Amino acid sequence: MIKNLFTPMKIGALEIPNRFVVPPMVTNYCNSDGTTTERYISYYEARAKGGWGLIITEACAVDPRGRGFSFMAGLWNDSQIDSHRALTKNVHKYKTKIFLQIFHAGRQTSKKVMDMDPVAPSPIPCPVKMEMPHELTVEEIHDIVEKFGDSALRAKTAGYDGVEIHGSHGFLIAEFMSSFSNKRTDQYGGCLSNRLRFPLEIIENVRSKVGPDFPVGFRISADEFVTGGNTIVDTRAMAPILENAGINVLHVSAGCYASTDKFIPPSAVPHGNLTHLAAEMKKVVNIPVISVSRINDPMIAESLLAGGIADFVAMGRASLADPNLPRKTAESKFAEIRMCIGCEQGCLERLRADEPIRCLVNPKLGKEKELTIQPAKEKKKVLVVGGGPGGMTAAIAAAEAGHEVSLFEKSDRLGGQFYLASIPPGKGEFASFIHWQINQMHKLGVEVHLNTTATLHLIESKEPDEVIIATGAKPKVPHISGAHLQNVIFSFDVLSGKEEADQNVVVIGGGSVGAETANYLANQGKNVTLVEVLPKIAIDYEPGPRKYLLEELADKNVTVLVNSRVHSIKYNGVSVESGGIDKIFIPADSVVLAMGAKSDRELASKLKDKSYHVSVIGDAIKIRKALEAIEEGYLTGLLVSSLKSVETL
Numbered sequence: 001m002i003k004n005l006f007t008p009m010k011i012g013a014l015e016i017p018n019r020f021v022v023p024p025m026v027t028n029y030c031n032s033d034g035t036t037t038e039r040y041i042s043y044y045e046a047r048a049k050g051g052w053g054l055i056i057t058e059a060c061a062v063d064p065r066g067r068g069f070s071f072m073a074g075l076w077n078d079s080q081i082d083s084h085r086a087l088t089k090n091v092h093k094y095k096t097k098i099f100l101q102i103f104h105a106g107r108q109t110s111k112k113v114m115d116m117d118p119v120a121p122s123p124i125p126c127p128v129k130m131e132m133p134h135e136l137t138v139e140e141i142h143d144i145v146e147k148f149g150d151s152a153l154r155a156k157t158a159g160y161d162g163v164e165i166h167g168s169h170g171f172l173i174a175e176f177m178s179s180f181s182n183k184r185t186d187q188y189g190g191c192l193s194n195r196l197r198f199p200l201e202i203i204e205n206v207r208s209k210v211g212p213d214f215p216v217g218f219r220i221s222a223d224e225f226v227t228g229g230n231t232i233v234d235t236r237a238m239a240p241i242l243e244n245a246g247i248n249v250l251h252v253s254a255g256c257y258a259s260t261d262k263f264i265p266p267s268a269v270p271h272g273n274l275t276h277l278a279a280e281m282k283k284v285v286n287i288p289v290i291s292v293s294r295i296n297d298p299m300i301a302e303s304l305l306a307g308g309i310a311d312f313v314a315m316g317r318a319s320l321a322d323p324n325l326p327r328k329t330a331e332s333k334f335a336e337i338r339m340c341i342g343c344e345q346g347c348l349e350r351l352r353a354d355e356p357i358r359c360l361v362n363p364k365l366g367k368e369k370e371l372t373i374q375p376a377k378e379k380k381k382v383l384v385v386g387g388g389p390g391g392m393t394a395a396i397a398a399a400e401a402g403h404e405v406s407l408f409e410k411s412d413r414l415g416g417q418f419y420l421a422s423i424p425p426g427k428g429e430f431a432s433f434i435h436w437q438i439n440q441m442h443k444l445g446v447e448v449h450l451n452t453t454a455t456l457h458l459i460e461s462k463e464p465d466e467v468i469i470a471t472g473a474k475p476k477v478p479h480i481s482g483a484h485l486q487n488v489i490f491s492f493d494v495l496s497g498k499e500e501a502d503q504n505v506v507v508i509g510g511g512s513v514g515a516e517t518a519n520y521l522a523n524q525g526k527n528v529t530l531v532e533v534l535p536k537i538a539i540d541y542e543p544g545p546r547k548y549l550l551e552e553l554a555d556k557n558v559t560v561l562v563n564s565r566v567h568s569i570k571y572n573g574v575s576v577e578s579g580g581i582d583k584i585f586i587p588a589d590s591v592v593l594a595m596g597a598k599s600d601r602e603l604a605s606k607l608k609d610k611s612y613h614v615s616v617i618g619d620a621i622k623i624r625k626a627l628e629a630i631e632e633g634y635l636t637g638l639l640v641s642s643l644k645s646v647e648t649l
């Protein structure tokens with residue numbers, strides 16, 4: 001069924017063993033001086049081992065003044081070469097080829113990162129970073145051109161198989177290529193041919209230093225999705241010129257910082273949202289084309305190749321979520337692939353905060369060496385209470401180490417609140433992680449008991465060595481008059497299908513759960529009013545998913561009342577003090593409470609001073625995001641499994 005993905009293809013003279021590409025994604029795993037670390041090398045080695053044909057490294061700065069993040073890779077002087085050589089050596093233990101992406105941040109960075117003002121073609125701040133950049137002089141432009149060439153040569157010396165010039169996403173090269181950011185009136189600004197002068201000089205300089213046979217790629221934003229920026233009309237004209245200048249492969253992405261959601265889209269965005277741009281580019285060039293963006297399933301990747309949309313498929317976050325995706329595809333183990341769910345919690349949000357990236361579904365990301373599960377020396381009886389993602393992660397980790405694991409879940413379904421998170425529109429893929437966990441538990445022989453409340457008596461009767469409490473949280477009942485009336489239901493029960501709201505609904509609580517529940521109800525054609533005490537709704541949400549959620553609520557005519565406090569609930573509606581002045585009555589048949597949750601520690605409090613060891617994880621300790629609960633579950637599973645691993649945590 002999967003044939004094209006495993007057919008080798010050449011980039012220039014270099015054969016790439018298959019069409020799976022890890023695209024550049026900044027990890028923040030390097031040292032602050034741009035040298036690589038053991039963590040960074042292990043991260044890429046795991047992907048090479050997993051069978052990816054081509055890795056294009058994270059953006060690697062060609063100049064200290066071109067860094068975009070505090071701990072990104074750099075290759076701006078010869079003393080950095082050895083650390084990069086250690087990376088290429090480790091990747092080359094496998095069949096994988098590795099390109100270095102050479103990069104300059106331009107204005108999309110901060111003085112905080114570099115201790116210097118950012119630079120740009122024109123003195124106009126990036127609409128996101130909002131820092132005034134220094135306008136490059138012609139002499140400074142020539143200097144940066146040389147630096148790109150010098151870094152490319154160092155890459156060749158360090159053992160990389162090729163380089164990719166980062167000409168997309170609104171960084172320096174893209175800034176020169178676009179009238180959105182380039183307002184120069186000299187030979188580097190104005191018409192398309194002048195705007196291409198900087199990238200063309202870079203390609204020429206790189207090629208003159210690395211020689212004719214060394215593969216050189218170019219990443220382009222085929223559409224910037226900003227007013228006045230490049231569109232496919234502009235970039236269709238640019239691509240053949242770049243090809244004639246000597247590049248060997250074109251990597252087709254889109255967007256810039258002002259449109260980040262286009263190139264790192266959340267789950268609400270359709271799969272392969274930029275593939276149409278790759279298809280357009282393929283019509284105008286004769287070199288291989290790489291397509292990228294929200295492609296998380298090998299079946300989709302295969303269909304892009306079969307349909308002639310692209311020659312290679314880059315699956316970025318999919319490679320974070322499961323480094324072994326190509327190997328599992330080759331073995332037709334599709335249900336074992338741990339899919340990226342487009343949550344953005346661990347990757348994009350951490351990067352926005354200039355922190356090392358993590359992954360919600362893959363707690364081992366960036367800790368590939370230290371969190372490897374070793375077979376347990378002594379087999380223990382492990383009992384997990386709670387079948388949410390944290391509890392299941394702990395069960396899987398302990399079972400992988402060879403322990404005898406049983407899991408007790410009081411409801412009739414696994415997944416807990418994470419499953420409920422998959423119910424609103426645009427969130428369906430969250431359920432794929434639950435499916436993966438259930439599948440893993442089955443494979444590892446975890447004994448799962450649904451509809452079973454783990455009482456003290458039951459636990460003691462099982463004579464466990466280790467008990468892991470992952471009982472999660474219960475919805476909070478607010479101190480509002482009328483909160484116990486019959487027309488009042490909880491958002492958890494609405495999303496789980498236990499309760500059904502009538503036609504006219506007021507949702508109280510505009511956090512992400514309340515806003516998503518409002519969207520779910522509006523999607524069923526209900527008239528929905530969402531009431532929030534704060535000035536904004538869904539502020540606990542990541543910016544990408546939040547943007548799409550707000551658009552959906554507006555499209556479906558959900559009435560949103562912010563700065564509004566519910567005074568009382570009646571059998572026929574809700575009385576609200578809005579803006580601190582008016583008291584209004586909103587008629588409603590049903591009232592849905594989404595006012596947060598509190599830790600469920602009832603069982604944990606009964607398990608003190610027992611002969612067995614007890615760990616409490618996730619929301620049962622403190623209400624947090626799923627990322628934390630899952631990581632805690634994994635670490636707890638390791639704690640059970642290997643003391644050596646615990647010491648290294």
Ligand code: SF4
Binds near residue numbers: 340362
């Ligand atoms: Fe995908 Fe979420 Fe992991 Fe990021 S954190 S790679 S979006 S699953």
